[in-house]
Amino acid sequence: MISQDLLDILVCPACKTEVKLVRDTWLVCQNDECRRKYPIREDIPIMLVEEGDKYVDVAVEDLGTP
Numbered sequence: 001m002i003s004q005d006l007l008d009i010l011v012c013p014a015c016k017t018e019v020k021l022v023r024d025t026w027l028v029c030q031n032d033e034c035r036r037k038y039p040i041r042e043d044i045p046i047m048l049v050e051e052g053d054k055y056v057d058v059a060v061e062d063l064g065t066p
Contacts, residue, residue, distance in 0.1 A: 039066030
């Protein structure tokens with residue numbers, strides 16, 4: 001589980017916009033133009049632009065378990 005303190009400071013590395021925790025397993029950029037989603041694996045956010053790029057075209061509802 002990611003602490004609220006960490007969530008409060010995390011931003012999308014590509015556009016520097018705030019991210020939102022979704023289903024305790026994804027961090028979703030809140031910038032409608034960016035649309036990157038970053039998986040959380042073993043309680044570690046994978047905040048690499050290349051990782052977020054993989055899920056740009058995946059709808060939030062369709063995100064599975066990372």
